[in-house]
Amino acid sequence: MATRRLFLQGAVGTAALAGTPAIGTTLPANHSYKLLAFIDIAHAQGGPFAAAAHAWGARTVALRGDPLALWHDAVLTSAVQPKAILGLTTQGTLFCLERLGWELGLRVRRRIDHLPAPDGTWRHVAHTDLPAWAPGMLAGAGSDFGLAAASSAFNSSGSAGDCTHAAPPPHPHRNSTPLVTWLLAAPDRA
Amino acid sequence: MPLPPHLSPQLWQEALTRLRAAVGPDALFTADEDVTLYRDAYSPVWGEPEERQASAAVAPNSTDQVQAVVRIAHHFGIPLFPIATGRNLGYGGSAPNLSGSVIVDLKRMNRIIEVDDKRHFAIVEPGVSYFDLYRHIQERGLDVWIDVPDPGWGSVMGNALDHGVGHTWSSYRDHFGSHCGLEVVLPNGEVMRTGMGAMSSAKTSGDFRYGFGPYVDGLFAQAGFGIVTRMGIHLMPRPECFLHRRVLAYRRQDIVPLVEVANKLEDAGLVGMPLYESPMFGAQFADKALRDIATASDVWNGNAIDRYAAEKTMPAWQLGLSFYGPAEVVEASWRHAQAQFAKAIPGAKFETIETLRFPLSPQAEEEALHKVLIGVPNLNIFAIGARSATNPEPADGHLLFSPMVARSGEEVMKAQRLFTEGMREMGTDFPMSYGPFTAPFTWMPRIFALTTGLPVSRSDPKVNQRSRETMRKLIELGARHGYGEYRTPPLFQDQVMGTYDFNDNALRRFCETLKDAVDPKGIIAPGRGGFWPRAMRKEA
Numbered sequence: 208m209a210t211r212r213l214f215l216q217g218a219v220g221t222a223a224l225a226g227t228p229a230i231g232t233t234l235p236a237n238h239s240y241k242l243l244a245f246i247d248i249a250h251a252q253g254g255p256f257a258a259a260a261h262a263w264g265a266r267t268v269a270l271r272g273d274p275l276a277l278w279h280d281a282v283l284t285s286a287v288q289p290k291a292i293l294g295l296t297t298q299g300t301l302f303c304l305e306r307l308g309w310e311l312g313l314r315v316r317r318r319i320d321h322l323p324a325p326d327g328t329w330r331h332v333a334h335t336d337l338p339a340w341a342p343g344m345l346a347g348a349g350s351d352f353g354l355a356a357a358s359s360a361f362n363s364s365g366s367a368g369d370c371t372h373a374a375p376p377p378h379p380h381r382n383s384t385p386l387v388t389w390l391l392a393a394p395d396r397a
Numbered sequence: 398m399p400l401p402p403h404l405s406p407q408l409w410q411e412a413l414t415r416l417r418a419a420v421g422p423d424a425l426f427t428a429d430e431d432v433t434l435y436r437d438a439y440s441p442v443w444g445e446p447e448e449r450q451a452s453a454a455v456a457p458n459s460t461d462q463v464q465a466v467v468r469i470a471h472h473f474g475i476p477l478f479p480i481a482t483g484r485n486l487g488y489g490g491s492a493p494n495l496s497g498s499v500i501v502d503l504k505r506m507n508r509i510i511e512v513d514d515k516r517h518f519a520i521v522e523p524g525v526s527y528f529d530l531y532r533h534i535q536e537r538g539l540d541v542w543i544d545v546p547d548p549g550w551g552s553v554m555g556n557a558l559d560h561g562v563g564h565t566w567s568s569y570r571d572h573f574g575s576h577c578g579l580e581v582v583l584p585n586g587e588v589m590r591t592g593m594g595a596m597s598s599a600k601t602s603g604d605f606r607y608g609f610g611p612y613v614d615g616l617f618a619q620a621g622f623g624i625v626t627r628m629g630i631h632l633m634p635r636p637e638c639f640l641h642r643r644v645l646a647y648r649r650q651d652i653v654p655l656v657e658v659a660n661k662l663e664d665a666g667l668v669g670m671p672l673y674e675s676p677m678f679g680a681q682f683a684d685k686a687l688r689d690i691a692t693a694s695d696v697w698n699g700n701a702i703d704r705y706a707a708e709k710t711m712p713a714w715q716l717g718l719s720f721y722g723p724a725e726v727v728e729a730s731w732r733h734a735q736a737q738f739a740k741a742i743p744g745a746k747f748e749t750i751e752t753l754r755f756p757l758s759p760q761a762e763e764e765a766l767h768k769v770l771i772g773v774p775n776l777n778i779f780a781i782g783a784r785s786a787t788n789p790e791p792a793d794g795h796l797l798f799s800p801m802v803a804r805s806g807e808e809v810m811k812a813q814r815l816f817t818e819g820m821r822e823m824g825t826d827f828p829m830s831y832g833p834f835t836a837p838f839t840w841m842p843r844i845f846a847l848t849t850g851l852p853v854s855r856s857d858p859k860v861n862q863r864s865r866e867t868m869r870k871l872i873e874l875g876a877r878h879g880y881g882e883y884r885t886p887p888l889f890q891d892q893v894m895g896t897y898d899f900n901d902n903a904l905r906r907f908c909e910t911l912k913d914a915v916d917p918k919g920i921i922a923p924g925r926g927g928f929w930p931r932a933m934r935k936e937a
């Protein structure tokens with residue numbers, strides 16, 4: 208576990224943020240909430256995502272597929288309960304984190320699936336509205352979409368919805384691994 | 398969300414008021430956005446009228462509160478459905494057998510009452526997960542191991558009560574088999590303890606499971622005779638060493654001696670869970686020539702497979718063997734095993750996969766190849782590892798068809814052919830399901846599960862319809878040939894129970910008689926296990 212965290216310390220840096228559109232204005236209005244980011248570092252997009260999340264004040268937690276022990280250490284036994292958690296992981300990891308999040312009253316409020324094609328291109332499928340600039344930014348980033356994904360998930364101008372139980376979009380290419388960017392936060396209660 | 402059957406909205410509100418008073422306002426969930434979390438994410442009837450959905454959920458935090466909940470439900474005639482951590486994915490998730498049931502979510506009852514590392518047992522409440530128990534043991538440096546299923550977030554108790562399974566030694570990986578003593582709230586609200594727990598002065602409820610008189614514990618697994626609030630479980634002493642070794646066999650028929658030798662080693666207590674695989678299973682999707690062999694009608698005579706194996710030096714079968722114990726003992730056991738396999742299987746080869754000495758450093762534990770073989774709970778199965786040829790959409794889920802097949806190579810080959818040709822006749826094209834390279838799972842001691850997964854979808858009802866139909870036909874086909882299911886989601890429990898048909902379904906009729914006597918109103922999980930109280934039976 209220590210080794211995974213060390214990786215992230217190395218990954219954190221504002222240099223990676225160069226070229227991000229108006230990051231300052233993308234901070235959620237309610238920035239006092241405590242943020243955590245779970246990032247699967249087995250995927251190249253993880254580093255830039257982590258750097259962005261860290262720059263926004265999130266505590267970053269690196270994983271390789273399995274989130275169970277990290278959830279326990281970073282969330283359940285942590286002195287500060289996070290108000291929101293964002294991440295870039297595989298869909299299977301999100302499936303687990305979504306359910307673990309329910310125990311703390313959190314729901315998946317944003318979800319963007321990233322689907323790789325055999326020719327190296329990626330398709331991005333959002334389950335809630337994204338900021339107007341996000342689809343173009345994601346599409347333009349090619350396979351290097353970590354930063355664009357973090358910006359899209361984090362941005363407060365796109366509405367957060369309820370993606371509870373959302374089905375992953377169909378993905379015909381069985382030998383490739385889709386990724387997903389997500390935000391877990393408390394639901395809006397009537 | 399649906400209301401409990403036959404209950405007026407006024408009485409429902411009255412019942413909710415009483416439940417709220419019993420458990421506190423924060424432990425009763427009635428809003429749709431909360432109750433929806435108890436839907437079965439792997440439901441093969443997702444979003445269809447047949448989907449089983451709860452009316453509400455209640456989360457007691459003590460046996461007293463469970464008793465209060467059961468008494469209220471009994472008064473109003475409300476069916477309850479108990480879950481421990483409710484992660485029974487593939488077998489029903491946290492959804493009930495009967496729509497309108499109130500889920501009794503026992504996650505808040507998560508006390509580890511005792512772990513004894515001299516007598517090797519633990520006593521736990523329902524909400525204790527494998528991970529919780531593992532951490533408890535690690536943090537205290539206790540000298541015991543747990544046996545874990547693939548998903549490490551499940552409940553030690555919930556898994557055992559659905560006859561769940563793990564991956565180590567035969568006496569530990571049958572989780573219900575290794576439980577020892579229950580505390581149960583009965584349908585009338587009374588508390589009972591079984592085994593030595595039935596004697597108030599005894600201190601041996603975690604040691605000796607029978608006590609005196611009939612052994613009734615089995616009635617509380619895969620059934621609705623009570624809500625279990627405490628359970629003992631036998632644990633394995635922490636071994637000094639773990640060896641994982643592999644036997645490679647190059648002819649299709651080699652499965653016969655491979656199984657015979659492995660059975661002997663396992664039943665003599667020399668090895669843990671045998672791990673059968675065929676490297677040709679994955680290879681067939683990379684090499685069309687092998688796929689053609691696999692799908693040819695004469696593949697069953699094995700000739701083409703043997704030729705391919707010889708040409709490519711690719712084993713038709715491989716068997717992983719786990720050894721646990723003192724270094725000199727496990728090394729000697731492995732030498733003995735090699736001699737046995739070499740004698741029985743000409744040309745067999747042997748491989749070293751992993752050698753570990755305990756305790757492991759955190760880094761070594763993280764790097765361990767197959768964590769469940771050494772009792773380390775994790776969720777890797779849901780991550781990238783679950784996305785495979787057999788499970789193309791892991792995040793959407795699967796139904797598991799798990800027929801029990803006798804532990805012999807001949808039976809494996811017979812069942813492979815039956816299910817492969819059967820699915821072909823059904824016109825179901827799941828290329829990843831069955832074929833000549835399907836290997837048996839050995840989770841359950843002394844029996845094979847020739848398991849396959851059928852896809853389910855939360856977005857495409859057609860996928861679900863096809864899988865449901867296939868599942869029903871597979872259950873029927875298997876039963877005709879004596880291959881029964883050991884576990885299944887609620888949707889198929891009536892059918893599976895019906896296949897246990899000896900003497901005009903005497904087993905089901907006996908369970909119904911008991912249910913009528915103990916729980917005539919169907920308060921606890923009616924329909925669980927494929928039998929119902931008289932008032933809810935179809936013919937009633």
Ligand SMILES: Cc1cc2nc3c(=O)[nH]c(=O)nc-3n(C[C@H](O)[C@H](O)[C@H](O)COP(=O)(O)OP(=O)(O)OC[C@H]3O[C@@H](n4cnc5c(N)ncnc54)[C@H](O)[C@@H]3O)c2cc1C
Binds near residue numbers: 545561783922
């Ligand atoms: C990818 C994948 C891999 C899996 N691998 C395995 C595996 O290796 N081994 C295995 O066994 N399973 C496996 N499963 C199935 C399942 O996820 C596990 O068995 C899981 O542990 C069951 O969920 P749970 O522990 O939360 O039990 P729960 O869902 O809480 O309980 C299971 C059932 O037991 C009954 N029950 C629970 N608590 C009580 C109680 N207190 N009183 C009375 N009845 C009760 C209920 O009927 C309930 O539905 C797998 C599933 C998936 C999706």
